[in-house]
Amino acid sequence: MKIKTIQETLKNKSLKKEFAVVTNLSNGDSEIFVPGINLKGVFSEYINKIEEIFNSNRNGIIENSEIFVQTFKNPIKVIIVGAVHISTFLIEFAKNLNFEIIIVDPRSFFATKERFPHTKIINKWPNEAFDEIETNTRTALVTLTHDPKIDDPALKYALKNKFFYIGALGSKKTHEKRCLRLIEAGFTKKEIESINGPIGIKLGGKSPSEIALSIISQLVSEKYKNKI
Amino acid sequence: MNNFAEKQIFEKADNWAKNNKKIVLATVIQTWGSSPLGIGSRMIINEDGNFLGSVSGGCVESKVIEECISLIRNRKNCKKIEFKVSNENAWDVGLACGGDILIYIEEITK
Incomplete structure (x- = not known):
């Protein structure tokens, strides 16, 4: 994970935004997912699954993939x-x-x-x-x-x-x-x-x-x- | 799900990064059976061995810290570690609670 992702997560939390952090477990790449906005590279192929995990308020690996999703909802x-x-x-x-x-x-x-x-x-x-x-x-x-x-x-x-x-x-x-x-x-x-x-x-x-x-x-x- | 702990952990990571510390993030990415903590639980470790957060109820933390420090030493950027039910007759690291967990450790990069 890049330090940029961590800083962006903290910024989003302070702005009370709801989002998810997605990580490619095979290489440690990470991006921030915000509903309605598409993602880059390999993450874009899993956008529907990412959205599904986010909407059900869960964390987890997308089945048959190396993509891990961590959901951040407001308290x-x-x-x-x-x-x-x-x-x-x-x-x-x-x-x-x-x-x-x-x-x-x-x-x-x-x-x-x-x-x-x-x-x-x-x-x-x-x-x-x-x-x-x-x-x-x-x-x-x-x-x-x-x-x-x-x-x-x-x-x-x-x-x-x-x-x-x-x-x-x-x-x-x-x-x-x-x-x-x-x-x-x-x-x-x-x-x-x-x-x-x-x-x-x-x-x-x-x-x-x-x-x-x-x-x-x-x-x-x-x-x-x-x-x- | 409780994001409160994550926020504290990320704040600590940001703080260590500003002090040019090498940092590894450990995350529970999968669980089977009765694991102590849920998926998404995190712990952060720096090169000095300081840490914050947890990935189990204290069962495997010492082993995870060891693995994180060797990740920094070996200049790797990520690794998965699986912990299974412990063998009661051995002094090995494992989960006394009877579950399996998969932990992902990754270096925080610039």
Whole structure:
């Protein structure tokens, strides 16, 4: 591999581009594949196969060839509603897990740069905040305020836009009330059941860091279940 | 798939290259059975024997580093190394977990 390929990979990552690095194993030649653009030399003969591996989010050798493909997709976006204590630990855990975190909280005394120095914070109500965030089916929502005024609009947005993961903090009772409100708002039972509430996998812990661990574990598990 | 580690490894490679170090990149390119790490897992090694990343759960790293250093010494640019299930009665390098992995090592060129 040429150092140029490595530098180009780092540049593409910082520009949040999605691409693949293709290597000819017989001589170490490498190129960067970007969807829609053809490649040079021997790589051009395998363009369809390269695209197929890239689209299925895999790495691997193309069958009966010496071409290895390594896919680079953007991290999964996780929108956290509520700049609460749990959020600080979620950010800490997410650092090593390839998640991009965005915090939404209209309460500016919670969502400060001081409390979340390296995180994107949007000090707006969820409905306004979502205008600024590009979302798709590789986006996750975690609501942590357990205040219906703030959480509900975010949950409705995530349900309508088919986020792959939606989790809402709150006890069983809080969640039952939440489900009733969503039924009244016109969501189906199936849609509502897709919300992970109470949020997180069962670890038994109650401290903010333990709750954050149970949430991040559920996110990782859902990511693989959904092959994202 | 987790690209986070790759980014760190490539940053390190870029950094070593700027310091004119000879560098070898090791990549898991194929696995059979229960291999410890997935395809695309990487490790980077320089001529001084410093390394970052991993290609197994610690089972074959020492052998891979050795192979990478001899790649630099022999002025070759790439090689494939296969590791199979280890023989419990021998002190050889292998995978205790019962899988096979194919690792590709290649020199980073200018």
